Amino acid sequence: MAGSQHDTPAVTARLDDFLCFSIYAAEHAFSRAYKPLLADIRLTYPQYLVMTVLWEEDDQSVGQLGTKLSLESSTLTPLLKRMEADGLLSRHRDKQDERVVRVKLTEPGDKLRERAAKIPACILGATGMSLEELGRLRDQITQLTQRLVEAS
Amino acid sequence: MAGSQHDTPAVTARLDDFLCFSIYAAEHAFSRAYKPLLADIRLTYPQYLVMTVLWEEDDQSVGQLGTKLSLESSTLTPLLKRMEADGLLSRHRDKQDERVVRVKLTEPGDKLRERAAKIPACILGATGMSLEELGRLRDQITQLTQRLVEAS
DNA sequence: CGCTAAACAATCGTACACGATTTAATCGTA
DNA sequence: TACGATTAAATCGTGTACGATTGTTTAGCG
Numbered sequence: 001m002a003g004s005q006h007d008t009p010a011v012t013a014r015l016d017d018f019l020c021f022s023i024y025a026a027e028h029a030f031s032r033a034y035k036p037l038l039a040d041i042r043l044t045y046p047q048y049l050v051m052t053v054l055w056e057e058d059d060q061s062v063g064q065l066g067t068k069l070s071l072e073s074s075t076l077t078p079l080l081k082r083m084e085a086d087g088l089l090s091r092h093r094d095k096q097d098e099r100v101v102r103v104k105l106t107e108p109g110d111k112l113r114e115r116a117a118k119i120p121a122c123i124l125g126a127t128g129m130s131l132e133e134l135g136r137l138r139d140q141i142t143q144l145t146q147r148l149v150e151a152s
Numbered sequence: 153m154a155g156s157q158h159d160t161p162a163v164t165a166r167l168d169d170f171l172c173f174s175i176y177a178a179e180h181a182f183s184r185a186y187k188p189l190l191a192d193i194r195l196t197y198p199q200y201l202v203m204t205v206l207w208e209e210d211d212q213s214v215g216q217l218g219t220k221l222s223l224e225s226s227t228l229t230p231l232l233k234r235m236e237a238d239g240l241l242s243r244h245r246d247k248q249d250e251r252v253v254r255v256k257l258t259e260p261g262d263k264l265r266e267r268a269a270k271i272p273a274c275i276l277g278a279t280g281m282s283l284e285e286l287g288r289l290r291d292q293i294t295q296l297t298q299r300l301v302e303a304s
Numbered sequence: 305c306g307c308t309a310a311a312c313a314a315t316c317g318t319a320c321a322c323g324a325t326t327t328a329a330t331c332g333t334a
Numbered sequence: 335t336a337c338g339a340t341t342a343a344a345t346c347g348t349g350t351a352c353g354a355t356t357g358t359t360t361a362g363c364g
Contacts, residue, residue, distance in 0.1 A: 013272050015204045015220065019286050020182040020275065022293040024201070027179040028222050028351090029300040030172040035352090036304075046320060049176070052167045062343065068167065070180050073343050075321045082319080099329045099342040120165050123172065126303035127296055134171050137296070140289055141174040144279055148181040151278035152188075180321090187322090198350060214313060225313050227351050234349080251312045251359045 023141075033126050037119050041112055047083055048116070050076075054089065054105050055113045061100045088112065175293075185278050189271050193264055199235055200268070202228075206241065206257050207265045213252045214243075240264065 015021050031045045038048050046069075053068050054060065062076055069076075080103060083089050088109035094100040127134060167173050183197045190200050198221075205220050206212065214228055221228075232255060235241050240261035246252040279286065 013204070014208055015201065016294075017290075018204070018272070019279070019290040019293075020186070021201065022290045022297065023175060023178045023182055025222055026175045026293050026297045026300075029297045030175055031351090033300045033304055034172070044319070049167065049173065052165070052170070056166055063341090070177055071320095072322060074323080074345075077344055079320070093343095097330070097342085101343065120170070126300055127171070128299045128303070129296065137289075137292055138169075138171040138174045141171075141178050141293075142168075144281065144289070145174065145178045145181045147280045148178075148185045148278055151280070152185055183321090196349065215311090223350090224352060226315075226353075229314055231350070245313095249312085249360070253313060 019144075030123075033123060034119070037122055041115050042086070043112075043116075046071075046079060047088075048119075050079065050083065051088065051109065051112065051116070054103065054109070055116075058110075059102055059104045061094070061102055063100070065103060083109075171296075182275075185275060186271070189274055193267050194238070195264075195268075198223075198231060199240075200271075202231065202235065203240065203261065203264065203268070206255065206261070207268075210262075211254055211256045213246070213254055215252065217255060235261075 034045050034048065038045060043051065049069055050065060053065055062073055062080065065071070065080075066073060066076055071079075080089065080091060084091055087106055089106055090104050091101050092104070094102050124131070124134070129137070186197050186200065190197060195203065201221055202217060205217055214225055214232065217223070217232075218225060218228055223231075232241065232243055236243055239258055241258055242256050243253050244256070246254050276283070276286070281289070
């Protein structure tokens with residue numbers, strides 16, 4: 001048959017060896033860890049990420065949000081519409097450039113920030129890691145992401 | 153400044169500071185890096201993970217797959233049905249215990265393993281990391297996941 | 305033996321997520 | 335200034351992903 005001498009050995013990499021799978025599992029674990037905390041303030045995990053971006057800087061375009069979150073308009077538009085229906089934010093065409101839709105927090109959306117303020121500490125506690133460890137790990141992962149993006 | 157003495161300061165954590173977001177972004181980046189490679193063999197990323205588990209050990213129950221992949225039957229059942237329709241695997245009730253459904257690779261599903269064999273090396277190249285670095289990072293992330301799961 | 309409890313997969317409803325396409329607005333340049 | 339190219343969102347179709355519920359089958363216990 002094919003690889004009588006060297007090429008691909010019959011060995012298959014184990015899933016647990018995959019860095020990508022560890023990331024996949026960690027993403028699920030984070031999402032689940034956040035779920036009960038976010039349920040209190042009636043946000044999903046992606047919605048929480050959007051709110052975090054807006055709490056950081058209000059009045060951004062859909063495109064800006066997409067860049068920061070690595071999401072397409074095809075994902076963001078319905079997500080933002082749900083959040084608008086929930087009264088968290090408003091969406092309006094930019095007067096200067098009608099192609100652009102600007103997203104602004106409503107009063108309740110802005111207020112929610114206070115109720116969400118304790119969440120990061122809860123998650124930090126769940127990780128059982130120090131801020132330094134956590135920061136180092138985050139930076140390594142961010143660097144990895146950048147390389148993956150550049151390579152594609 | 154910040155904590156004049158205690159309660160929540162007006163400062164909001166920046167999204168980029170969040171470990172969870174670095175994971176979220178990395179998960180997207182991996183999924184996108186795999187996409188063109190997987191398109192060649194007509195698999196989605198989650199389907200590839202299922203195949204990897206089955207290449208490692210054939211003939212597993214839906215529950216076993218779910219445990220290894222951290223997925224619910226509500227996710228796996230439709231996913232496996234699509235893969236069955238694509239001729240990659242078969243699903244049959246276990247004769248000993250009619251509650252369980254056993255998933256087996258078909259001949260084409262097994263053969264696909266060879267064509268997929270070069271993918272890990274492509275991804276490794278895209279990360280620009282050494283196997284040692286990669287392994288260390290993976291172990292840290294796996295440990296993090298375990299702590300998150302335990303804490304919930 | 306019979307009956308409840310538990311286990312397993314499937315189903316349903318909701319919510320991301322993406323690529324490809326579409327629509328509308330603006331820009332560039334002849 | 336006209337008109338093709340570009341940009342920004344939205345739309346459409348497909349595929350995960352989950353919680354809650356359902357339907358079957360098996361296990362456990364009196």
